[in-house]
Amino acid sequence: MSIADVAWEERGATLRSPLLEGLGLVAGFTTRALGSMAGSVFPLDEQARNRETLARSLGFAGVVRTKQVHGNAVVYVGGFEGGSAPLDLWPVADAMWTDRAGVLLSVAAADCVPVLVAAREGPIGAAHAGWEGTSKGVTTALVSALVAAGADPHALAAAIGPSIGPCCYTIDEARAAMVRERGEGDHLLERDGAIVFDLWSANEAELRAAGLRAIEVARICTRCGGRDLWSFRGRDRDGRYGTQLAFLGRPR
Numbered sequence: 040m041s042i043a044d045v046a047w048e049e050r051g052a053t054l055r056s057p058l059l060e061g062l063g064l065v066a067g068f069t070t071r072a073l074g075s076m077a078g079s080v081f082p083l084d085e086q087a088r089n090r091e092t093l094a095r096s097l098g099f100a101g102v103v104r105t106k107q108v109h110g111n112a113v114v115y116v117g118g119f120e121g122g123s124a125p126l127d128l129w130p131v132a133d134a135m136w137t138d139r140a141g142v143l144l145s146v147a148a149a150d151c152v153p154v155l156v157a158a159r160e161g162p163i164g165a166a167h168a169g170w171e172g173t174s175k176g177v178t179t180a181l182v183s184a185l186v187a188a189g190a191d192p193h194a195l196a197a198a199i200g201p202s203i204g205p206c207c208y209t210i211d212e213a214r215a216a217m218v219r220e221r222g223e224g225d226h227l228l229e230r231d232g233a234i235v236f237d238l239w240s241a242n243e244a245e246l247r248a249a250g251l252r253a254i255e256v257a258r259i260c261t262r263c264g265g266r267d268l269w270s271f272r273g274r275d276r277d278g279r280y281g282t283q284l285a286f287l288g289r290p291r
Contacts, residue, residue, distance in 0.1 A: 047257065051096055053286075056198040058255040062159045065097050065143070065288045068200045068257075070267050075281025077104070077147035090145075090284065099143035099288055105132045107147060109171035113164070113184045116142055133172050134181040136164030138188060143288035149271040150203040150261050152238045153285030154178050156251075158195050162188040165287050168242050170210060174221040178242050182249040192250030200285050201268055204260035205237040208272075 048055045052072035059066035074089040075081040090102040103116050112132040117139060135144050144165040146153045151169035166172070166181040186192055205228065210218070215227055215234045226241040227234055239256055246254050261270040261283075269281040 053093075054201065054257070054259075056155065056200075056255060058196050058253060059155060059157055059198050059287070062157060062196060063289070064157050064163065065099075065286070065290060066155050066157070066198060067286060068153065069093060069284045069286070071269055071281065071283075072267075075269065076145075076284035078149065078280075078282040081281055086282075093284065093286070094143055097143065097286065097288070098290060099141065102143050102145045102284070102286065103135065103137075104145055104147070105130050105135055107133050107167045109133065109167075109169050111172060111175040111177040111180045113166075113177075113180050115184075116144065118142060133168070133177050134164060134166035134184070136162050136181065136184050136188065138162040140289045141291040143286055145284050145286045147282045147284055148200070148202060148261075149269045149280055149282045150208075152202040152242050153200040153283075154181070154242055154246075155198045155200065155285060155287040156181060156185060156195055156246075157197075157287060157289075158190060161185075161190045161194075163287055163289060165285060168238065170208075170214060170218065170236055170238065173236075173238055173241050173245075174218045174223045176221075176245060178245040179249055182246065182251065186249075193252060195251050196253035197246050197251055197255070199239060199242055199254065199256045201257050201259035201261055201264070201283065202238060203262045203270065203272060204239060204258065204264075205235050206260055207262035208236055208238060209233040210236050 055067040146167035157163035
């Protein structure tokens with residue numbers, strides 16, 4: 040499915056989550072029109088400027104980032120320091136949360152699943168869930184951190200952003216074996232002799248098991264949903280690819 044086929048609002052070269060923005064949050068996902076936001080393909084200073092431009096356009100001082108390693112670690116963010124610090128000082132984690140207004144959380148993805156979780160009041164969080172993070176339960180870990188901080192899981196809502204869909208995401212048997220061992224085998228499919236990992240349904244299932252009832256799935260595939268989004272597997276003809284940013288913040 041492409042951007043043109045969904046009801047999400049496209050605003051300022053970003054896709055906004057109706058569910059989370061309806062709760063008073065700033066929540067969405069960048070498109071290619073804003074340039075690459077992270078990764079090693081484009082110049083780091085260029086991507087830092089892109090993130091600064093995004094933050095200012097959304098009314099925040101900056102974008103908080105972590106070093107994403109396809110794990111399930113969750114870190115607390117008390118302010119903007121994590122995003123303004125040099126890259127080598129960023130915390131190593133694939134999910135983050137905050138209970139502060141004025142902090143813009145983010146996760147970078149070029150096919151992996153960005154998951155944003157929030158309620159009208161209380162802590163909010165964001166997770167980066169590729170095949171490894173999904174099978175390691177990073178989304179579950181994020182919700183657990185929010186609940187430990189006082190959130191009611193039934194009051195939380197989640198948005199699963201643009202990412203590679205079950206239409207396109209195949210994995211090899213070695214990875215599939217690890218997915219089965221970690222309890223996510225129900226989300227493996229077989230199609231035309233290939234193994235498909237449905238990351239969307241896997242993360243939605245984790246959210247529901249954690250007690251969430253309101254879950255919005257973009258169902259926009261970064262691989263085949265058009266040229267509006269970057270995709271690792273759907274690289275440009277020159278082999279280059281950029282990275283989107285999912286963002287979530289509570290305005291002051």
